[in-house]
Amino acid sequence: MDSQYPELYASLEGDLIGQSDTKLADFRARAAAQFLEQGFPSVRDEEWRYSNVSVLEKQAFVPVLASEIAVSIAADVAKHQLDDCWVMVFVDGHYAEALSNVAGLPDSVQAMSLAQAIVKQPEQVYEYLGQVADNQTVGFTAFNSAWFSDGAFLQIAKNTQLEKPVQLLHIVTSAHVMANTRHLVILEQGAEAHVIETFVGAAEQYATVSVMEAFVAQNAGLSVYKNQLEGAKAAHLAGIYVQQARDSRFGHYNFAFGGLLARSEVHTNLHQAAECDLNGLYLGVKRQTLDNHTRIHHLEPHAISKELYKGVLNDKSRGVFQGRVIVAEQAQKTDSDMHNHNLLLSDNAEADTKPQLEIYADDVKCAHGITVGQLDEKSIFALQSRGIDETSAKNMLTFAFANEMVDKIELPGLHEKILTEVLNRFPQAGIDQAWL
Amino acid sequence: MLSIKNLHVSVGDKPILKGVNLEIPAGEVHAIMGPNGAGKSTLSHVLSGKAGYTVTEGSVTYKGEDLLALEPEMRARKGVFLAFQYPVEIPGVSNIYLLKAALNAMRTYRGESEVDALDFLTLVKDKVKLLEMDEKFLYRAVNEGFSGGEKKRNEILQAAILEPSLCILDETDSGLDIDALKVVSKGVNALRDEARSFLMITHYQRLLDYIKPDVVHVLADGRIVKSGGPELALELEAKGYHWVEEQGA
Numbered sequence: 078m079d080s081q082y083p084e085l086y087a088s089l090e091g092d093l094i095g096q097s098d099t100k101l102a103d104f105r106a107r108a109a110a111q112f113l114e115q116g117f118p119s120v121r122d123e124e125w126r127y128s129n130v131s132v133l134e135k136q137a138f139v140p141v142l143a144s145e146i147a148v149s150i151a152a153d154v155a156k157h158q159l160d161d162c163w164v165m166v167f168v169d170g171h172y173a174e175a176l177s178n179v180a181g182l183p184d185s186v187q188a189m190s191l192a193q194a195i196v197k198q199p200e201q202v203y204e205y206l207g208q209v210a211d212n213q214t215v216g217f218t219a220f221n222s223a224w225f226s227d228g229a230f231l232q233i234a235k236n237t238q239l240e241k242p243v244q245l246l247h248i249v250t251s252a253h254v255m256a257n258t259r260h261l262v263i264l265e266q267g268a269e270a271h272v273i274e275t276f277v278g279a280a281e282q283y284a285t286v287s288v289m290e291a292f293v294a295q296n297a298g299l300s301v302y303k304n305q306l307e308g309a310k311a312a313h314l315a316g317i318y319v320q321q322a323r324d325s326r327f328g329h330y331n332f333a334f335g336g337l338l339a340r341s342e343v344h345t346n347l348h349q350a351a352e353c354d355l356n357g358l359y360l361g362v363k364r365q366t367l368d369n370h371t372r373i374h375h376l377e378p379h380a381i382s383k384e385l386y387k388g389v390l391n392d393k394s395r396g397v398f399q400g401r402v403i404v405a406e407q408a409q410k411t412d413s414d415m416h417n418h419n420l421l422l423s424d425n426a427e428a429d430t431k432p433q434l435e436i437y438a439d440d441v442k443c444a445h446g447i448t449v450g451q452l453d454e455k456s457i458f459a460l461q462s463r464g465i466d467e468t469s470a471k472n473m474l475t476f477a478f479a480n481e482m483v484d485k486i487e488l489p490g491l492h493e494k495i496l497t498e499v500l501n502r503f504p505q506a507g508i509d510q511a512w513l
Numbered sequence: 514m515l516s517i518k519n520l521h522v523s524v525g526d527k528p529i530l531k532g533v534n535l536e537i538p539a540g541e542v543h544a545i546m547g548p549n550g551a552g553k554s555t556l557s558h559v560l561s562g563k564a565g566y567t568v569t570e571g572s573v574t575y576k577g578e579d580l581l582a583l584e585p586e587m588r589a590r591k592g593v594f595l596a597f598q599y600p601v602e603i604p605g606v607s608n609i610y611l612l613k614a615a616l617n618a619m620r621t622y623r624g625e626s627e628v629d630a631l632d633f634l635t636l637v638k639d640k641v642k643l644l645e646m647d648e649k650f651l652y653r654a655v656n657e658g659f660s661g662g663e664k665k666r667n668e669i670l671q672a673a674i675l676e677p678s679l680c681i682l683d684e685t686d687s688g689l690d691i692d693a694l695k696v697v698s699k700g701v702n703a704l705r706d707e708a709r710s711f712l713m714i715t716h717y718q719r720l721l722d723y724i725k726p727d728v729v730h731v732l733a734d735g736r737i738v739k740s741g742g743p744e745l746a747l748e749l750e751a752k753g754y755h756w757v758e759e760q761g762a
Contacts (some may be wrong), residue, residue, distance in 0.1 A: 464617035477605030
């Protein structure tokens with residue numbers, strides 16, 4: 078497969094972190110070989126039928142040297158930095174320590190860049206790096222493994238409850254940049270944490286590739302919120318791979334606003350009685366494609382998985398949802414519930430949705446429900462019958478459809494931020510934010 | 514208050530109402546009873562302006578105005594309230610938001626200022642108490658996950674706050690256990706006064722033990738075939754609808 082990237086990254090040789098470390102060099106080389114075998118996925122691949130990523134090879138996207146990142150974008154950082162968080166900032170794929178704030182984290186928490194971790198504690202990195210992410214079947218993950226520029230290393234010790242969320246703020250500063258980050262999040266037994274991933278760009282067209290591997294040990298609980306506000310013509314390919322030990326809890330909340338093509342994948346492996354709760358809201362306008370792919374693997378008995386993804390699609394936008402649930406033969410008493418609801422606001426908008434259940438156990442509860450449609454006439458009439466005019470009623474219902482997902486955010490600062498983003502994308506006649 | 518004259522209504526090509534005549538003066542409570550398929554719900558829908566019905570003949574005058582010419586929201590603003598037989602669930606809109614949006618829509622129409630936040634809360638909490646509801650219901654999405662009885666109480670809560678002139682109760686008693694029926698009836702009775710009229714549509718005479726009507730009408734096959742006092746309901750209960758249908762024929 079022809080790709081422009083091996084040469085581009087070869088020219089950065091020496092700048093990629095961990096080059097002197099043979100283990101990491103070897104890990105990267107194997108991933109590069111895997112990537113070259115497959116390249117970026119094509120629409121001929123069933124899993125990528127609706128998301129055309131050919132732009133990644135058609136356009137020149139260039140990785141940026143760590144020494145060349147523009148730290149002068151502090152003002153933009155301030156705007157997207159959430160209050161009451163520890164913040165790790167990644168500029169064009171590189172950790173920007175000067176803009177970050179992890180001061181005051183307890184000793185039981187390790188938060189540093191992956192570059193720092195590889196130097197300081199390589200064994201801890203290799204214990205996790207590549208252990209759950211799948212280079213083989215997801216084309217962009219091999220790409221990420223081969224050439225990630227940096228990322229976060231976050232490890233939370235046994236029974237530590239992080240009192241504030243950790244925000245991973247990804248900023249791309251200029252057009253045609255390829256930003257490629259890899260994060261490791263490790264929660265030891267009984268630990269609890271909230272992580273917020275924010276993706277923003279100061280330019281329109283660029284590319285983001287980002288992979289997170291998360292390890293949630295026994296009885297630990299991790300929530301990952303994603304606020305995707307990429308530039309209007311950006312390509313965003315991101316995946317999170319989660320290993321859930323017995324009795325662990327994992328929640329994912331993807332709010333997809335930006336990008337011309339944005340793909341978000343969540344993969345999780347559930348061990349006994351583990352629980353995952355996956356959620357997404359995608360608001361498509363113009364020619365956006367917003368794609369959510371999930372794969373939940375019930376490996377052992379009594380695990381619970383819940384999914385709710387909702388899309389509001391306007392103009393010529395396209396929303397994609399694929400929810401795959403695999404229930405292994407020994408995963409008896411699995412309880413799985415998957416829902417995807419789409420609201421089409423324009424005749425030219427499209428929703429492609431595909432639930433996929435593969436059940437090998439015989440004593441399980443697996444439900445799914447999919448809808449694609451317009452606003453409910455009965456609800457419009459119910460509001461009119463209370464004196465609310467038709468336009469306001471429609472605005473309220475459209476907003477309400479989306480707001481159900483916003484209301485799931487338990488972090489007040491983030492809730493307000495996302496609520497504002499959602500409100501700004503809809504006509505507001507008939508909606509009074511002060512009442513919400 | 515409400516004057517219905519020779520009202521004919523079709524759904525598609527199918528005539529449902531075939532010449533309904535009904536006069537409801539201010540302050541009166543009228544009950545409409547009748548078998549399934551008689552056109553009871555159609556009547557309530559046509560009065561509140563729901564789409565999908567064609568008026569082929571007749572007129573409806575409300576406070577001297579042609580009601581059928583008004584958009585549903587204008588009917589509501591002028592004081593027509595429909596308590597739905599099947600209240601819809603509206604995920605993402607909290608009960609209190611809906612109440613406030615509705616009340617303000619009406620106040621704005623009347624040229625009044627929007628309701629003061631504190632006054633509103635006092636008013637709502639007062640009515641919530643009247644209907645023996647938990648205040649938590651105010652902050653939950655409209656009807657979402659509510660039991661049948663809770664949904665019906667919620668409709669009456671809306672009426673209590675919006676204070677309509679004409680209150681149409683479409684089978685508000687259906688599916689209620691006796692305790693819930695007593696609470697809903699208490700809410701309705703608290704709303705009764707000389708200026709406010711009620712049109713109660715019901716299957717069951719039991720409701721009329723708790724909300725005493727001034728007049729009972731029997732609707733059968735699209736027409737009002739018999740009208741009388743509260744004793745008519747008891748007679749119907751004893752003899753069955755068949756009896757009036759025969760009389761009407």
